Amino acid sequence: MIHPKIISRIIGVLLLIEAGLMLLCGLMPLFMREDDLFAFMASALIAGVAGMGLLLFGKKARHEENIMTRRDGYIVVAITWVVFSVFGCMPYFLSRYIPSFTDAYFETMSGFSTTGSTIIPDVEIIPHGLLFWRSLTQWIGGLGIVFFTVAVLPIFGVGEVQLFAAEATGPARNKLHPRISVSGRWILTVYLLITASCAACLKLCGMGLFDSVNHALCTAATGGFSTRNASIAYYASPTIEYVITLFMFLSGINYGLIFFVAFKGRISKIFTDTEFRWYLSIILVFSLIVGTGLFLGTPNNAGDSIRNAIFHVVSIITTTGFTITDYTTWPPFIWMILGLCMYAGGCGGSTSGGIKSIRIAILAKSMRNEVNRILHPNAVLPVRVNGKVISPQARQSVLTFFIFFLALVFFGWFFYIAIGLDITDAYGTSISCLSNVGLTIGYHGCNIPWDNMPAIGKWFSTLLMLVGRLEVFAVLLLFSPSFWKRY
């Protein structure tokens, strides 16, 4: 059973919060004396009115309609992301800095899903208020829109568990506290601390205040929007590059794990955590391969090779998408390695997208077991994560996820070829949107060529981003007939 009243009430509340955030960004043009004040006020008004309407519709819910089921949780989460993007694109659209609604919606979804691929040809002429709104969409989308709201304001009282289940990333659900809203607030504290310390470090390294804050928001969210056309390359500062590498890496770790290590002093947990060890190993191995490739295949010296390799590998594996050089000028072998990194993703329970290290670990162990099974047909071979055996159902769901993920990459690839992209670009765009990376590989540079893509390609990309951000099942579920059956 689906309960429209409670769904509309929750979305109504969320829209009011979005309106509030727009008003907050509206302060920026007041100080900066820029021309986007009207756009923010109008957008906030539209979102506010819509939110009030939905709230009024949901207000008079009878008692039996006031229950939140798993289905409602999935619907709320999927719809919220779409609705947020629709209203969130208003500032761009109404201010005419992005005149096409398709492009404005795309930019917003790219923000909320932390993909970070931009459709704006020159971001440096965009007013500060809009740039800040753009970074804020990523920061809110990083932990999840619903998650963010529930953690900030425990207003719903019902259905928090269902909402979290529908939006959380990764297969493991490690609660930090018996109350889910308290866990949410702790995670949010970690998120705030990472963001604040990133901004402070960037400021100390010589970045301007506005740029520091925006880059910190987009780094912690592993989003990748930059306030500069050249991304991080603009600053030409190895220190800034290493600082951003570090914070991208931190943001790719499971926030629950960071919480235990930083706040509960359980340092040893980080060395025994299976997922973290895989995450670190994947990054080290790929950095080594790319670094060696750069050293041998390009005129870079050893230091530059390492810096470039580690920055781009971390940026892509954590699905951030910052760049410090156009890596498509490197040998194509390295593109393909980076293209492979796009699948990986960080850890479950982080702000990154992709498959996630925990699933890769489970997949790799399952593969090893299948080989062993040929030698030992009677053996009972378990897959262990953190020393605990994971259930066959959990293993099954990881395998299914992987197959869905691959199928979607291929589907996207064919789709982009069909609308006229060349083969490498189409591949890069497909995996990049699904993993929320925001970079591509191919002969036309590392940015996805949006300007010559038809509108349908952009709409399809926003769908891929949403599917990737909500980890495939939460969205595909809505397309399955059995979901809509009444029993």
Add this chain to the structure above:
Amino acid sequence: MKIVIAGAGNVGTHLAKLLSGENQDITLLDDSEDRLSQMGSSFDLLTIQESPVSIMGLKEAGAGSADLFVAVTPDESRNIVACQLAHSLGAKKTLARVDNYEYLQARNMELFQKTGIDSLIYPEMLAARDIVAGMKVSWIRQWWEFAGGALVMMGVKIREGAEILNRPLNSLGPDQPFHIVAIMREENTIIPNGNDSILAGDLVYFMTMKKHIAHIRRIAGKQELPDIRDVIIMGGSRIAVRAAQLVPDYINLKIIESDLARCHRLTELVDSRVMIINGDGRDPSLLQSEGISHTEAFVALTDNSETNILACLAAKRFGVTKTIAEVENIDYINMAERLDIGTVINKKKIAASHIYQMMLDADVTNVKCLTFANADVAEFNVMEGARITRYPIKDISLPKGVTIGGLIRNGEAILVTGTTQIQSGDHVVVFCLEGMIKTIERYFN
């Protein structure tokens, strides 16, 4: 000493038998009449048919005035509750049998003492320790350390071709770095003197120091035996799980278990070094495909003693050098020994002797009940003016069936010969036939 034993299972009855021979006041408490009736009629002890967790029953058994309360029912929770109740009633010391490794950890000891439980015993753990010790030195059947490892005693099966075979012991020369304290021939335990000689098939108990182990291995003809690297365990019992957790890293372990659900459970209990195989450990084709012929040790730990003995025999035919069988049926132990099964594990006996050792009075700190040889090993601290210190050993008329294996003086291990003069303060290891500990105690006090 007044001792109340709650639970007349195998551990409880075995312990009661051991203690009733010691002139202790034993009360055996159990709610089953069947288990009690046989004990009460054949041993000198009091039986009370009441639940070990009934307050009335505990009062009736005199738990309140007991010096020691031992709870050894099969159920861990009942044991803990019984001990807590007995403690509250006034028992001086309590001991509970548990099934949980976590409880044994030193940092949790205080927690148990706070709730009125003074010591814990985990029979499966003790059995697993014996198994793993047997794997580490495969040619040794039994192994004990005294005084923190300064002196060791080991039981070795001597086969055809060994150097020391068929020679009177005094012809080996007086300076041998070992002392043979007992010989187990067929079912008889012999405390040897210089004129006895070792025959093929004897189980010989050597007392020696760690640095001489290689020498004993050579004279016992055990040099060609390979070290244990690969082990197959049949039966995923609790002992198997414990053993899997205790084996050193260099040993590869496979556990064969016939119940699939138990297999899945096992994967959660052991770590990734252990491979779990679903199948029947008696199936030759399964054993062969899992490489039994390259396996150095086979351990049978199913619930069924007969199965364990048979599986070990089958493994021997594949050329496995070391076999270990769990035999819970006490009557089968001698039979298993005669069938040439390397080590026989009986967790009840291990548990009972462990408890027995904990409660022996005088300054005895370590008494082990040997599963095969009907003998006890004890450690004594020699008192000032004790009878044993008056003359060299050969001039003291120790009773027949007693031999002094070695002693520790100022932290240094010394093997004992006839001319050794024991001094007060020495720490002496004595080997004697079963039940003689009390009689030899007076030589040392």
